[in-house]
Amino acid sequence: MCAYVLVAEDDERQAEVLRRYLQADGHHTVVVHDGRSALHQFRARPPELVVLDVMMPRLDGLDVCRILRGESEVPMLMLTARSTEDDLILGLELGADDYLTKPYSPRELTARVRTLLRRAQRAPNPAGVLRVGRLGIDPQRHEVTAGGVRIECTPGEFAILAAMSEQPDRVFTRNQLLEHTSGLDRDSTERTIDVHVMNLRRKIEADPRRPAQLLTVYGVGYKLTSGPS
Template sequence: MCARILVVEDDTLQAELVRRLLLQEGHTPVVVHDGRAALDEARRRRPDLVILDLMLPEVDGLGVCRALRRDGDVPVLMLTARSTEDDLLLGLGLGADDYMTKPYSPRELLARIRTVLRRTLRTADASPVLRAGGIAVDPLRHEVTCDGVPIPCTPGEFAILHVMTAEPDRVFSRRQLLQHTKGQDRASTERAIDVHILNLRKKIEADPSRPVRLLTVFGVGYKLTGRPS
């Protein structure tokens, strides 16, 4: 699976290391060293994935991620030295699809990249449109609608809705949803699912503070109701 990957890293040594890793995997890396150049490049030629540092000149990584999300749904993998849980949740809350901290294992980085690309670039099969509670998920076109209105979703949000519309009214634990969104089974990042759920509720609920579609089952996890709202 070859992809065009935009690497946004102001440390030239780190950028070169990532570039070489991507070349070895058969990808086409494009490297820029500041946030403004990242946005210009992403808008000029849409990449398949953005690997994004947070501490950048011109526009910081959070600002880049926010702007990318306004423009579309290009996958974003944050690769940064900022490692607190607050940083993780903030990054995911802005729509990042994955978050890795430095120093990192090159093998793990490549595994994370493969996971995101499999989810976003894989050839669509003949799966039917999935429907539950007014939500329709089209795996073929990678589209979501709510009561017929198109809903922009990040790849992580799409993965959650995809698995939940396939089994409406089933309760999924955070760990189960994490396996679908990131391909990882790491309890330390399960709270990231809460951020995805919060963002989804803002998009599909009339009143996100009183959800009627995407429900919390206390002590267990979440479910998408199969009943019309």
């Protein structure tokens, strides 16, 4: 699966390593070294995936992530030297789909890129729009509505909703939901599922603190229901 990938990494040596690995994996790769250049390149030619370092000059990766997510649903993989949970969660809340903590293996990065691209390009469901209560999930158009109002979702959020909407009221473990997202680093990405669910509740629930459709099944995982009858 070949794609056009934009890499924003201020460490020129590391950026060159990433470029070589991604190109060896068949991807056309463009590298920039600061946040403003990342935005300029993205707008000049939108890529199919962005690899985004958090610590960059001129504009940091978190700001770039926030701006891009307001303009596009492109898959984004964050690279961070910050290992605290709060920093990692912040990137996900801004719309990143996955992250790697430095130091990391370039081979793992290319594997995650392949997974994110597969998720974004998954074949549409010919059954059309899936409806669960007030939610409508259109796999072909990659659209979600809540009460008829369109909701913007990241690829990771959409993957979770689409999977759960195919089997309403089924309880999914975090690990099962990972099969529909990245699922490469169990300890970190299970927490990623929690963040995606939290963000989805903010978007689809009337009261995110008291969800009516995207429910927690304590000790097991999550389920999507039609809500109050």
